[in-house]
Amino acid sequence: MQYIGALDQGTTSTRFIIFNEKGEIVTSHQIEHKQIFPQPGWVEHDPCEIWDNSCKCIVQALKKSNIQGLDISGIGITNQRETVIAWNPISGKVWYNAIVWQDLRGTEKIDEVASTVDASWIANKTGLRMSPYFAASKISWLLDNVEGLREAAEEGTAVFGTIDTWLTWNLTGGDAIVTDVTNASRYLLMNIETLKWDDEMLDLFNIPHGCLPEIVPSSGVLYGVTSTSGPFRTIIPVCGILGDQQAALFGQACFSPGNGKSTYGTGCFLLVNTGEKYCISKNGLLTTVAYQIGDQKPIYALEGSIAVAGSLVQWARDNLQIVDSPQELDELASSVENCGGVYIVPAFSGLFAPYWRSDARGVIAGLTGFATKAHLCKAILNATAFQAYDIFKTIEKDSSILISELKVDGGLTNSQPLMKFQADLLGIPVIRPEVVETTALGAAYAAGLSIKVWKDLDELKLQWKEKKRWEPAMSDEEREIRLRNWKKAVKRTLNWVGNEDE
Numbered sequence: 001m002q003y004i005g006a007l008d009q010g011t012t013s014t015r016f017i018i019f020n021e022k023g024e025i026v027t028s029h030q031i032e033h034k035q036i037f038p039q040p041g042w043v044e045h046d047p048c049e050i051w052d053n054s055c056k057c058i059v060q061a062l063k064k065s066n067i068q069g070l071d072i073s074g075i076g077i078t079n080q081r082e083t084v085i086a087w088n089p090i091s092g093k094v095w096y097n098a099i100v101w102q103d104l105r106g107t108e109k110i111d112e113v114a115s116t117v118d119a120s121w122i123a124n125k126t127g128l129r130m131s132p133y134f135a136a137s138k139i140s141w142l143l144d145n146v147e148g149l150r151e152a153a154e155e156g157t158a159v160f161g162t163i164d165t166w167l168t169w170n171l172t173g174g175d176a177i178v179t180d181v182t183n184a185s186r187y188l189l190m191n192i193e194t195l196k197w198d199d200e201m202l203d204l205f206n207i208p209h210g211c212l213p214e215i216v217p218s219s220g221v222l223y224g225v226t227s228t229s230g231p232f233r234t235i236i237p238v239c240g241i242l243g244d245q246q247a248a249l250f251g252q253a254c255f256s257p258g259n260g261k262s263t264y265g266t267g268c269f270l271l272v273n274t275g276e277k278y279c280i281s282k283n284g285l286l287t288t289v290a291y292q293i294g295d296q297k298p299i300y301a302l303e304g305s306i307a308v309a310g311s312l313v314q315w316a317r318d319n320l321q322i323v324d325s326p327q328e329l330d331e332l333a334s335s336v337e338n339c340g341g342v343y344i345v346p347a348f349s350g351l352f353a354p355y356w357r358s359d360a361r362g363v364i365a366g367l368t369g370f371a372t373k374a375h376l377c378k379a380i381l382n383a384t385a386f387q388a389y390d391i392f393k394t395i396e397k398d399s400s401i402l403i404s405e406l407k408v409d410g411g412l413t414n415s416q417p418l419m420k421f422q423a424d425l426l427g428i429p430v431i432r433p434e435v436v437e438t439t440a441l442g443a444a445y446a447a448g449l450s451i452k453v454w455k456d457l458d459e460l461k462l463q464w465k466e467k468k469r470w471e472p473a474m475s476d477e478e479r480e481i482r483l484r485n486w487k488k489a490v491k492r493t494l495n496w497v498g499n500e501d502e
Contacts, residue, residue, distance in 0.1 A: 002073045004448045005061075005236070006440035007054055007171075009079045009163050010244065011100065011266040012314065014050060016057035017440040018065060018072070021453055023463040025437065027065035029057045036097060041104035041349065044097035047085045050163070051170050058231040069232035075171065076240030076447030078247035078439050079163035080266075081186045084138040086149060089159045089169065089177055096146050098163070099138040102307055102349045106137025107358055113137075113204050123280050126201065127185065127192035127287030129356055133305070134188035135162060140205045153211040162186070164241045165213045171238050173227030179213040180241035181298060185289040190215065192278055192287060195298060218242050218250075219446035220294030240446030244439050245269040246290055249301060251442030252407045252433065253464040254290075255457045260395070260403055263439065264412030268309035268384055270391045271301045272399055283394045284354030293449065302399055304353035304391030308346035308362075309384040310412050315346075316380055322373050326415070332377040333417045340375035341366040343489035344383045351493065354394040361496040365489040381418040386486045389425045405429045409438040424474035425482070434467040 001020050008015040012035070017028040031053040036044040062069065082101035087094045099105070114130040122130055132138070139160045143150045152158035161169070165179045184190045184197075189207070191198040195215060202209055216223060219240050226236045242250055245263055249271045252261040260272035271290065278287050278300040290301035308315075313326050323329040343365045345351075350358035364379070396402060405428055412418055413432050423430040435441050448454045 002453050003067060003071050004074055004076065004444040004453060005058070005072045006076045006078065006443040006447070007058070007167060008244075008440040008443065009050060009054065009077070009167060011080045012311070014053045014057055015440065016054070016061045017437060017444070018061055018067060019441065019444040021448075023435060023441060023444070025435065026067070027061050029060035029064065031057055043100040043103045045083065045100055047087070047094050047098045047166060050098070051166070054167060054170075055231040069234040069236060072232065072236050073453055074237045074239045074447040074451045075226065076242075076443030076445070077164050077167050077238070078242050078244050078443035079167065079183070081162060081183055081243040081245070082133060082135050082138075083163050084135045084142070084160060085163070085166045086142050086146070086158055086160050087166070088152070088157050089174065090157060092174070095149050095152075095158060096142055099142070101133060103138065104132050104349055104358060106132035106141050109137040109140045109205070117204065123287075125191060125198060126188055127278060127280065128188050129284070129286065131356060132358065133352065134186055136188035136201070136205045136207070139207055143207065153208045156210060158211055159213065160211055161213045164243070168223055168238055168241065171226050171230060172224035173229065176224035176238065177213045178216045178223050178241070180216055180218045180243075181289045181292045182218055182243040182246040183241065184215045186243060192289070195289070195292070216241070217292040217294055218246070219291065219449045220296075221450065237447075237451055239450035240443055240448070242291060242442050242446050245271055245303065246288070246301070247442030247446070248409050248439045249273065249442070250291055250445055251435070251438030251440070252409060253461045254407070255461065258399075258401050261407040261409060261438070262388055264309055264384060264408060264410040264418070265439075266309065266311045268306035268388050269303060270388060270395060271303045272395050272401065272403070274300050274302055274399060276300070279399065281398045283398050284356055285391075285394055285398050286353065291446070302395055304395060306384070306387040306391065307349050307352050309387070310410070312344070312346045312380050312383060313412070316377070322376065329377045329380065330415050330417060332374040333381050336372070336374045336378055339379040339382055340371045341368060342371050342375050342379040343485055344376075344379045345489050345493050346383055347493045351490070353391055355490070357494055359495055359497040360493040363489060363492045365492055366485065378417070381415060382421055384412065385418060385422040385425050388422060389483070392426060403428070405431055408432050409436050419470045423470040423472045425479060427472045427479065429472070430470040431466055432468045434465045436467070
């Protein structure tokens with residue numbers, strides 16, 4: 001039996017999962033890390049804590065399973081995308097905390113750049129929108145605000161990378177400074193057609209041309225090997241990287257045009273495979289690289305992103321303190337038939353696709369004296385389903401594909417009331433696979449393909465198996481009422497920032 005390790009570094013926690021050659025989970029270990037909020041709209045992580053937790057997860061997972069490092073055939077990495085770290089690739093010194101994808105401090109730079117170029121030019125070049133969500137404005141902010149960093153970047157003693165680059169660099173003992181095409185496609189700096197850093201985009205954001213990692217395929221290549229002084233204590237190929245949402249698409253075996261999935265994690269992300277031809281959205285979606293295997297042509301996807309999904313449950317637990325656990329929230333939500341007229345729009349960092357309104361902020365609408373804690377819990381879960389509906393319908397419109405079923409994954413798929421409401425709202429079956437940790441599985445697949453644990457994509461398709469299915473039961477009339485109220489609630493979030501005196 002061969003084993004593949006997947007290091008899954010997410011927004012709120014890090015996990016190391018060991019899979020066998022059947023794609024089954026052998027063991028795993030997970031550790032949460034601190035969320036740092038220096039001021040409203042700013043979100044940071046400690047890069048050293050993330051690497052330390054990664055090492056601990058690896059050590060504990062190996063210990064639980066009695067598997068030695070020598071038994072691991074290869075390592076795959078999947079990661080929170082757009083989150084940026086700056087460090088010295090020689091000494092390892094970190095220049096600043098990681099600026100997280102949810103962070104809005106790049107808004108001013110985005111507005112400045114957007115005033116000089118046309119949005120369609122940006123979309124055609126990068127597949128993306130001008131938004132502080134992506135890595136470019138975060139890198140620009142670091143260069144402009146961290147003393148000595150710009151000089152170091154120009155001298156070659158500072159590198160900027162997303163979490164995959166940071167983990168690969170650490171795992172290989174500083175030998176590899178790479179990012180795969182899926183992560184690179186989230187910088188707002190890569191040409192979506194050539195898969196190279198774009199000189200014009202680098203100049204727009206005033207970013208030195210030599211301070212970014214090398215762009216490499218997602219699978220089919222060796223980036224380096226683990227350092228013997230690292231957590232594995234032996235040499236293992238590091239040979240697969242996929243950004244978390246592309247990894248979930250890969251793990252769900254969505255290898256053909258029209259195949260799509262929705263991941264319900266800290267955020268919620270819907271992706272649909274569009275094949276070798278990229279499609280520039282006219283309705284607020286993103287064009288991204290789904291994956292690339294070796295020197296084969298890249299496969300593209302359309303994507304819609306929701307900033308707050310599982311993190312809303314975490315907010316209810318940690319900030320509001322109305323529940324002690326996600327399980328309790330589920331139980332309360334299940335104890336009532338509906339949300340009691342309450343609608344929550346969690347625009348904590350603005351609204352992402354299809355609205356793209358950084359001026360929006362969250363609201364709780366429709367409150368009456370009838371509402372209870374249980375109704376709030378129901379509205380919290382419903383908020384994710386409503387946001388996913390908005391993106392789902394936009395993807396159908398952009399791709400001209402009617403999606404007849406939705407594959408789902410991520411931690412929130414354990415919520416029965418959420419998945420049932422999602423099926424009701426979409427009016428199609430919602431299907432969860434046997435292995436729900438498809439993000440980590442996708443990274444394992446990418447690594448395993450590189451070292452021939454699996455022969456090809458057709459072999460991986462055979463491993464996908466359905467575990468649970470939710471069928472819709474809501475009437476069209478009730479669905480329309482719910483959607484109408486949701487849209488009214490969304491409108492209440494708009495124009496909040498910048499209109500404090502109104």
